[in-house]
Amino acid sequence: MSSSDKTLADRTYRQLRGDIVNGRLAAGSKLKLEGLAQDYEVGMSPLREALARLMGDLLVVSEGQRGFWVAPLSLDELDDVSRVRALIETEALNAAIRNGDAQWEREVTAAFDALAAVEEHLPHTSEALPPEQLETWEARNRAFHAALVSAAGSPMLIKLRALLYQQSERYRRVSLNVSRGWRNVHDEHRAIYDATMQRNALRACRMTELHLARTAEEVRKAMAALARDDDQVSGGKA
Amino acid sequence: MSSSDKTLADRTYRQLRGDIVNGRLAAGSKLKLEGLAQDYEVGMSPLREALARLMGDLLVVSEGQRGFWVAPLSLDELDDVSRVRALIETEALNAAIRNGDAQWEREVTAAFDALAAVEEHLPHTSEALPPEQLETWEARNRAFHAALVSAAGSPMLIKLRALLYQQSERYRRVSLNVSRGWRNVHDEHRAIYDATMQRNALRACRMTELHLARTAEEVRKAMAALARDDDQVSGGKA
DNA sequence: TGTCAATATTATTTCGATATTTTTTCGACA
DNA sequence: TGTCGAAAAAATATCGAAATAATATTGACA
Known part of the structure; x- marks a missing residue:
């Protein structure tokens, strides 16, 4: 494959x-x-x-x-992963904005445009998303975030970032299966993209932190809801 | 075992x-x-x-x-690992100083004392260190640095720190086999310890960065020397 | 009825041999 | 002499079964 x-x-x-x-x-x-x-x-x-x-x-x-x-998922680990990911991701983005050349800018732009093409007709309402479209979004979201930091000039930072991204993705997928409403995630991506292209590292990192925090918050709610349901189910049986 | x-x-x-x-x-x-x-x-x-x-x-x-x-070692990777390790280690130390309780203080102190007991009669001259004493120092150095961050309250940060420490250790061992002179590493450890016990996070992190940078610099010299020797050897044969 | 130990069952771990791929060797040919 | 390709050798990757450990079951005994 x-x-x-x-x-x-x-x-x-x-x-x-x-x-x-x-x-x-x-x-x-x-x-x-x-x-x-x-x-x-x-x-x-x-x-x-x-x-x-x-x-x-x-x-x-x-x-x-x-x-x-x-490996199990937990609310505590979600917080932990999100915080450490924000640290690594902003450090990498900061370095990438410092080091990135024109080729990097083109790659980030291409990845952003591809992502935008999917995000622009995401359901704002609470419709369910077709699995195939979800996979497309996941792939392009991953590619966009990877492109942003690709010029960081630090293989180790990139490696750790990939590890943490993957952890986050696991959690995010949980929330996508519970609350099928999409917040306006595209605006957040655009804010990160714009700040990055303007080489405004401080703003780009702030927007990234905000983006990650909001995603984590959404997942937290979804997991809390799931935990309540599970309690009900197991409580009903016991 | x-x-x-x-x-x-x-x-x-x-x-x-x-x-x-x-x-x-x-x-x-x-x-x-x-x-x-x-x-x-x-x-x-x-x-x-x-x-x-x-x-x-x-x-x-x-x-x-x-x-x-x-996995090969390289000067580029040494720089990369050292920088990322400094990032993670200071973040973790900062959190530990914020969160650490009296029990943590006792553990750090015990680890520091054990390390100090070995470091106080290290050869300042360029004598070779007996392998057994070297292993003791390695173990206690590892334990001291681990104890410092153990109260960070972030399993992920601890995990990444352990990974990076291990990478650094590989590099450090190279330099210990080349230049057998010990810089006064004990003073650096004491500076970190003192600042930590005073809950002076800023100073503790600065001292840690300095400690890591100096170690990296020593390794860099040793590796450069090794690379020159290797060139001579392989150049002589070719 | 409840507990414990012996036994049966299930699952993991490991070995030894085979299949597959890469690397080296060797000889034909230019 | 140098290069290319086929055959031989070496090394990796995989399978299937045996060995080992953990778990579940059963029945004896209090």
Whole structure:
């Protein structure tokens, strides 16, 4: 499938990662090895190798001799991830605005335009979004935020940012499955884009912080609602 | 060996990690699977699982169907790691000084005292340090820096800090094998400790930045010297 | 009825061998 | 002599089953 799928372990790693991030594999659920091996059509070796790599991405947790689980999501971790992501993301954006050349500007603009094309006809009401359109938005949102910081000149900062973005994406997908109303996220993206193009690092970082904080707040509400529902359900059964 | 060595893969992961960080496995060297399996007395499955996890720690790199290598060290990456580490470490220290309670103060003090006990009779001259004493210093230095930020209240910040500390340690060990002179690193540790105990976050962070920058500078010189020697050697042969 | 231990079951972990790919070697040919 | 390509060697990647550990079940006993 992907470019660097030289081995089965690579392919399985990517498939599992996608299924965890988009929530197809539920947070906290047990990963039964035999079942996974059948689902992904691989043997134990590449499967375990993929799971070991996912531990490094903080998407999977394990306990010796007891197996693997999808890393759980929690309100506390949401706050933690959001705060650290804001730190890393603003640091990277700041550096990118300092270092970025004309080529970078073109790439950011292209990514922004592609994202804008999807966002301009997002439902403002609480309609459900077709899954295919959601995936397009996710991909372009990811590409836009990645393009912004791509000129930071720091591979390590980029790497940590990618890790944290992925964590955030997991949380965001939860909220998209609960409250299907889209706040005007496009205005926030445009504010970041404009400030970046004006090389106004301070404003670009402030707008980024605001953007991340608002997203986190939305997720927090969705998770709190979910937790209430779960309590009701499990409470009703008990 | 370690506490959580429930599986062979765990044990092998820890052994390999230690051997990479302390330089026993040279940076950039090829990791031949059969040889490693014999050295560590394990089969392919736990070995590959351990290597996959080390990729997440940025200690091992791989290329599909071509195997694994110890992640290389470079001057560029040294700068990158040092800068990002300073960012994370000061953020964490700042939060710890804000949040730390009396128990935290006691732990930091205990870690500092233990470190001081080793550092006070370090050779100021360019004597070589006995390996056993070096390992003691490494362990206590790690424990001191970990204790400082332990009250940051942010698991993610702590996790990223640990990753970056480990990267730095790899580089530092290079310089310790080249220039065996110890600068007065104890004064720097004491300055950080004192400022922290006075809850002077600004000063504590400044002292930390200085400490990290000086260490990086020392490593940079050592690596530059090494690179010159290597050029001579490979140049002489070519 | 409740607890505990022995047993059965299920799941994870590991090994050894095989399949596949890459790298090296060697010889034909220009 | 140098280059190209085919065959041999070496190394990686994968499978399937055996070994090991954790969990669930059962029945004896208090």
